[in-house]
Amino acid sequence: MRLPGLLLVVILLLVPSYEFYTLAGQYPITPLISQYFGVAAIVAMGFVQLMATRLTGLESLFGGMDRIYIFHKWLGISALVLVLLHDNIDPDIRGLKGGNLADFGESLGGFSLDALQVLLLVTVLTAIPYNLWKLSHKLMGVMFICGVLHFVFIPKPFEITSFVGVYTMVFGVVGTLSYFYCLGFRIFMRKHHRYQVTKVERRGSSVAVTLAPLDKKLKHYAGQFAFVKFNKPNLSEAHPFTISKAPDSDGLVRFTVSALGDYTKRFQSEISVGTKATLSNAYGNFLMKRTKQPQVWVAGGVGITPFVAWANALGKEQEVHLFYCYRKERDAIHLDELKTIALEKPNLKLHCIDSSQGMRINAELIRSKLPTSWPKVSVSFCGSKSMRRDLLLNLRKLGLNGRRFHYEEFEIRSGIGLTQLISWGTMQFKMRFPLSESRFRVLWDRAWEQTVKRVESWLQS
Structure with a gap:
């Protein structure tokens, strides 16, 4: 904010x-x-x-x-x-x-x-x-x-x-x-962009849909998103999707969608070549950083979407380490495309983290890939909230300034966030009062026991 x-x-x-x-x-x-x-x-x-x-x-x-x-x-x-x-x-x-x-x-x-x-x-x-x-x-x-x-x-x-x-x-x-x-x-007051689906690629639980303009092209930057309405009865609600393709002269755009909810599950089965769509303007400030220092990109699952667009737009001078975390290689959308880009651009280092093989992303692993530049690197993240919180907490412990950690917290619909607020407070406490996990657990259990005893005493009185 x-x-x-x-x-x-x-x-x-x-x-x-x-x-x-x-x-x-x-x-x-x-x-x-x-x-x-x-x-x-x-x-x-x-x-x-x-x-x-x-x-x-x-x-x-x-x-x-x-x-x-x-x-x-x-x-x-x-x-x-x-x-x-x-x-x-x-x-x-x-x-x-x-x-x-x-x-x-x-x-x-x-x-x-x-x-x-x-x-x-x-x-x-x-x-x-x-x-x-x-x-x-x-x-x-x-x-x-x-x-x-x-x-x-x-x-x-x-x-x-x-x-x-x-x-x-x-x-x-x-x-x-x-x-x-x-x-x-x-x-009637805002110009929209009319597009048509020209290609559908499915891999695992994700689908990548490429669209071509029918009239005016959408202007956007790599990493932005747009609200999309498809001309199908069950897909007519406008939903925001990140554009997983860098801007080009043809005006083509691509959206990569994972089946995470009712709408996206319908999207998986019903989207097809020839479907017409209406796109809003492009939004979002999750843009590739232009710095002299090395960059770290961390993607969890379909969170790879903005980084595919970034990789397409990446020059050949900026050193980038992309950590792509997924469950199984056969489900990793855009993995082949990223491998091709990494061959064409040696400055893009692709690190594949396959959890089905027992691999896990962690702060120590990231630091080990950039020993001479740490902690002056810029880290950009797109993935689950729990993964982001854990990673940020441990990166800070290794000396990374929180201002160097970038992400886009986009949710159209969310609750009041009591659970997230408690988690945030716990994380802040851990950072300000470093304790071992066992010591923190002992203090937490002791405080909880005292609270329960006071409540029981109050009820009995």
């Missing part, structure tokens, strides 16, 4: 607080605080809707589409917290008279609050089917509009034409327009 984007949102949320501060001498402080929380919630939700548009400029502001989606989720959760604070702290100010629609506005506010709580629960529970999750996101926009109307109709200690009134309505309008834009109107 880039600091400018975070600071911008914080400032936007704090701007209305000044006018509420000036009203403190005229009205009770408690309802003013409640009403500020309500205004801040509309500002936050309006910005959440704007972030969902994937408009040009947002990536550079926040540091990539993966960071945008993470911030989108947490800003949305923060907005709901603000709404709950607004509702639980009495916002009513005696003596203020509302218009004819004041009661209607109150009803809209209560309805949208209840609905938002249910919809947020659907959003963070990853066990709920994707189609229900997507529907919940669409309905959130409706609840946002209800919240804006609630703001318009309820009694307020300021006019709707005042600074804070206009300011709030700007975000209400921006959020509403963004919602309709995402709902489908963007198809």
Whole structure:
């Protein structure tokens, strides 16, 4: 997450607080605080809707589409917290008279609050089917509009034409327009790219699909991804896939997909040559580093996708060590292609890590391949979260600066991440207080036993 984007949102949320501060001498402080929380919630939700548009400029502001989606989720959760604070702290100010629609506005506010709580629960529970999750996101926009109307109709200690009134309505309008834009109107406002499948290659549980342009070519950099809709009933939902081919003059693009979920399993069986597709613009900041120091690329399974594109675009001066981790060689997609590239470009060192042969990737192995350059190398990673966390932890123990470890944490759908938060906290503790694994386990077990005893004692009392 880039600091400018975070600071911008914080400032936007704090701007209305000044006018509420000036009203403190005229009205009770408690309802003013409640009403500020309500205004801040509309500002936050309006910005959440704007972030969902994937408009040009947002990536550079926040540091990539993966960071945008993470911030989108947490800003949305923060907005709901603000709404709950607004509702639980009495916002009513005696003596203020509302218009004819004041009661209607109150009803809209209560309805949208209840609905938002249910919809947020659907959003963070990853066990709920994707189609229900997507529907919940669409309905959130409706609840946002209800919240804006609630703001318009309820009694307020300021006019709707005042600074804070206009300011709030700007975000209400921006959020509403963004919602309709995402709902489908963007198809008329944004140029898409029409492509057709020309080649399908299957290997193990992965399939590589090459597409040729039917009109305008897609402009992209090696390592970026695009949202793709295929012209087939079961594949018509737009999904993001990394482009596993460097840009060329023919405009060909290739997507490599592994059967990891319902959609990708259908994709495996139903995709065929001749299928037409619609591509969005290219997104993502997971790009090949241009440094004088040697680079390390680590891929786990289908995480090889961006590195195939990087390898195609690689010059013949940059020293690169590519560690490709897979279960069985016959399932390793693009392995033959990478071996060919490595023969053509001696500066690309390909290290195959076949787990079926008892091989494992680890920090010591990586350092052993670059003894003279360590720890000034740049490490780029694409694979599972657990693999990334373990590898980063051990690389840091060997002296690698965390800023030299690059990855793209892209998830369209994720929960609130309590497990990941605990894992992150544990990793930070281990790095700051180095302990042997056995010693750490003893301390953990002792703390757990004490906690259980206290809970039992409390229950008995």
